[in-house]
Amino acid sequence: MKVSRRTQAFWIAGAILIIAYAIIPVIWIISLSFKEGDDITNNQFFPTTWSWENYKTVFASDLFTTALRNSVGMSLIATTISVILATLAAYAISRLEFPGKRLVLGVALAITVFPVIAIATPLFDLWRNIGLYDTWLGLIIPYLSYSLPLAVYVLAAFFREIPWEMEQAAQVDGATAWQAFRRVIVPLATPGVFTAAILTFFAVWNDFVFGITLTSSEAARPVPAALAFFQGASQFSQPTAPIAAAAVVVTIPVVVLVLLFQRKIVAGLTNGAVKG
Amino acid sequence: MAAIEMRNIVKEYGDGFKAVNDISLSIADGEFMILVGPSGCGKSTLLRMIVGLEDITSGDMVIGGDRVNEKAPRDRNLSMVFQNYALYPHLTVFENIAFPLRLNKKVTEDEIRRRVKEAADMLELNEHLDRKPANLSGGQRQRVAMGRAIVRQVNAFLFDEPLSNLDAKLRGQMRTEISRMQRRMGTTTVYVTHDQTEAMTLGDRVAVLRRGLLQQVASPRELYEQPVNMFVAGFIGSPPMNFLPAVVSGNRLKLPFLEVDLPAIAADKVTDGQLLIAGIRPEHFEDARMLDAAKRERGAKFRAKVDVTEWLGDSQYAYIPFEANAEVTKQLADLAAELDSEALRTQLIVSIDAMSRLRENHEGEFWADTTRMHLFDPRTGTNLTRDEAAAADLATLEEEELRERMDTSSDPVTP
Numbered sequence: 165m166k167v168s169r170r171t172q173a174f175w176i177a178g179a180i181l182i183i184a185y186a187i188i189p190v191i192w193i194i195s196l197s198f199k200e201g202d203d204i205t206n207n208q209f210f211p212t213t214w215s216w217e218n219y220k221t222v223f224a225s226d227l228f229t230t231a232l233r234n235s236v237g238m239s240l241i242a243t244t245i246s247v248i249l250a251t252l253a254a255y256a257i258s259r260l261e262f263p264g265k266r267l268v269l270g271v272a273l274a275i276t277v278f279p280v281i282a283i284a285t286p287l288f289d290l291w292r293n294i295g296l297y298d299t300w301l302g303l304i305i306p307y308l309s310y311s312l313p314l315a316v317y318v319l320a321a322f323f324r325e326i327p328w329e330m331e332q333a334a335q336v337d338g339a340t341a342w343q344a345f346r347r348v349i350v351p352l353a354t355p356g357v358f359t360a361a362i363l364t365f366f367a368v369w370n371d372f373v374f375g376i377t378l379t380s381s382e383a384a385r386p387v388p389a390a391l392a393f394f395q396g397a398s399q400f401s402q403p404t405a406p407i408a409a410a411a412v413v414v415t416i417p418v419v420v421l422v423l424l425f426q427r428k429i430v431a432g433l434t435n436g437a438v439k440g
Numbered sequence: 441m442a443a444i445e446m447r448n449i450v451k452e453y454g455d456g457f458k459a460v461n462d463i464s465l466s467i468a469d470g471e472f473m474i475l476v477g478p479s480g481c482g483k484s485t486l487l488r489m490i491v492g493l494e495d496i497t498s499g500d501m502v503i504g505g506d507r508v509n510e511k512a513p514r515d516r517n518l519s520m521v522f523q524n525y526a527l528y529p530h531l532t533v534f535e536n537i538a539f540p541l542r543l544n545k546k547v548t549e550d551e552i553r554r555r556v557k558e559a560a561d562m563l564e565l566n567e568h569l570d571r572k573p574a575n576l577s578g579g580q581r582q583r584v585a586m587g588r589a590i591v592r593q594v595n596a597f598l599f600d601e602p603l604s605n606l607d608a609k610l611r612g613q614m615r616t617e618i619s620r621m622q623r624r625m626g627t628t629t630v631y632v633t634h635d636q637t638e639a640m641t642l643g644d645r646v647a648v649l650r651r652g653l654l655q656q657v658a659s660p661r662e663l664y665e666q667p668v669n670m671f672v673a674g675f676i677g678s679p680p681m682n683f684l685p686a687v688v689s690g691n692r693l694k695l696p697f698l699e700v701d702l703p704a705i706a707a708d709k710v711t712d713g714q715l716l717i718a719g720i721r722p723e724h725f726e727d728a729r730m731l732d733a734a735k736r737e738r739g740a741k742f743r744a745k746v747d748v749t750e751w752l753g754d755s756q757y758a759y760i761p762f763e764a765n766a767e768v769t770k771q772l773a774d775l776a777a778e779l780d781s782e783a784l785r786t787q788l789i790v791s792i793d794a795m796s797r798l799r800e801n802h803e804g805e806f807w808a809d810t811t812r813m814h815l816f817d818p819r820t821g822t823n824l825t826r827d828e829a830a831a832a833d834l835a836t837l838e839e840e841e842l843r844e845r846m847d848t849s850s851d852p853v854t855p
Contacts, residue, residue: 329522330528352528
């Protein structure tokens with residue numbers, strides 16, 4: 165199909181507009197993070213002199229580094245558990261007939277739209293009573309309850325795409341149900357597993373509400389919550405620039421993850437399984 | 441290797457629909473059995489019940505002397521080639537073929553490599569062993585699927601329309617390849633197809649199914665020459681058998697265009713004035729001018745106007761329209777619908793010598809070999825002229841041939 169010049173120009177203009185809308189705040193944060201001292205009041209977009217000072221401040225602060233450790237640890241644990249459980253659950257949902265199957269999916273969807281803030285206060289009370297308050301586990305559990313349904317949903321869609329014959333072929337070839345699942349279905353669902361893992365990781369990594377309500381110390385506080393407690397170089401200045409630097413630092417792993425697995429997510433691995 | 445015995449197999453779905461209805465069929469050790477029929481006749485369902493991917497509602501499935509109704513597919517020791525091949529896309533060709541062996545912990549790595557190599561040699565896949573299925577052509581994928589099936593010592597091979605995704609030329613080649621492989625390995629094979637060329641060329645015996653019911657199980661030759669009913673007669677043969685209205689009149693039979701003696705074998709099964717349906721295959725006609733004198737005596741001559749001719753180089757078909765009464769027309773339309781085709785008009789398709797210069801829209805003189813004509817009861821479809829003695833002879837011949845082949849291939853060729 166040949167696209168006329170005008171429509172092409174229209175598309176390019178539209179694309180630039182959308183990209184600009186999305187990227188200007190990001191560049192603004194990056195620019196802020198490089199402004200040293202009082203330079204943030206310089207009334208211009210870019211810093212007068214580019215400096216690493218804020219990054220040094222951020223990494224020198226215990227608050228940030230322990231929070232970073234908490235965030236990484238909890239995100240990885242929550243993602244791993246969630247993906248493993250979701251893979252099994254999604255397989256059952258897409259392949260087996262059992263009563264209440266629709267209910268399971270419906271409830272899963274309902275949970276994902278349930279407002280997080282509504283359960284934050286009850287959880288706060290409950291966790292304080294049973295001693296889960298301000299612990300990793302105390303955060304991982306609510307993270308799982310929100311990320312698991314999402315992961316199940318994503319993976320169920322992927323499993324449905326895998327032709328039944330794959331599994332039947334494996335069974336005829338002598339595989340048990342578990343072998344067929346592990347040696348054929350899971351490898352074929354890899355793009356789905358990665359997608360689910362990344363979505364879960366993002367959701368957990370970016371969480372603020374649970375992070376701020378269910379923690380009171382550095383023992384379990386994740387980065388987004390910790391940023392709120394950030395103090396600048398002196399008690400009397402707003403730590404805007406260091407917070408910007410910290411925000412940039414926590415964004416980097418997310419960007420790297422997406423770039424790394426972009427292909428994995430997009431690639432349809434079932435290519436060539438059946439007559440294309 | 442094992443014999444497969446099915447006794448009164450039924451597959452009934454939740455809504456009461458019987459996809460397979462009371463089928464009993466025994467497949468001898470080493471036999472190549474074809475299941476054939478129009479779409480929806482239950483042939484694939486039956487195959488899937490043999491392999492265990494479909495539950496059996498009632499009846500007994502016996503493989504190699506063991507009742508396997510409740511056994512999981514993996515415990516039946518069968519291998520299957522799926523219609524869409526179902527290759528594992530994340531594995532190389534080597535690993536695809538090795539997959540069934542890898543599931544068995546007892547097979548050593550050396551053994552796996554040797555067996556895969558042998559299978560790949562047989563199927564000429566050696567140069568593709570490191571490639572992924574996505575990078576193979578349709579024919580190559582098909583061969584990989586076969587490699588995966590033959591790499592183990594199994595009781596039987598099952599094929600579910602394996603060639604239907606290939607183009608015509610490749611299909612012909614693979615057909616011979618499958619036949620050669622089966623003859624060489626002597627493994628019991630059940631092969632589902634809707635293509636009658638495959639059915640006729642591959643099978644020792646062919647089972648024709650219709651709406652879940654077994655119509656006839658016989659050698660291809662017997663199906664062609666002594667069909668039990670109109671359905672089998674119409675299904676086997678291409679172009680299909682011509683069906684013409686025929687009225688009994690004394691000891692004569694009146695057909696459109698010609699009148700013949702009533703065949704002796706059917707004489708006491710019909711009454712005077714009864715309407716029958718006569719079946720004559722296109723190849724039992726000829727342009728009267730191109731006829732050998734020797735043949736002339738066996739049949740009858742008639743004149744008719746040709747509507748269209750199709751010249752194919754090696755053969756030629758002429759189409760002769762005729763009028764039939766409403767009852768016969770409806771019968772033929774129903775039959776055609778069931779055979780996945782459409783009867784647009786009542787016409788005679790005759791195969792004539794390719795050298796014949798018969799012209800369209802002109803009258804020509806034709807000859808029909810009326811000794812090979814069949815007569816069917818229009819209501820039940822039963823063949824009134826089936827020669828049981830001739831059929832039995834054909835069956836014996838086929839059995840002898842199979843036994844002979846099994847004896848010569850009894851020194852096992854390891855797959």
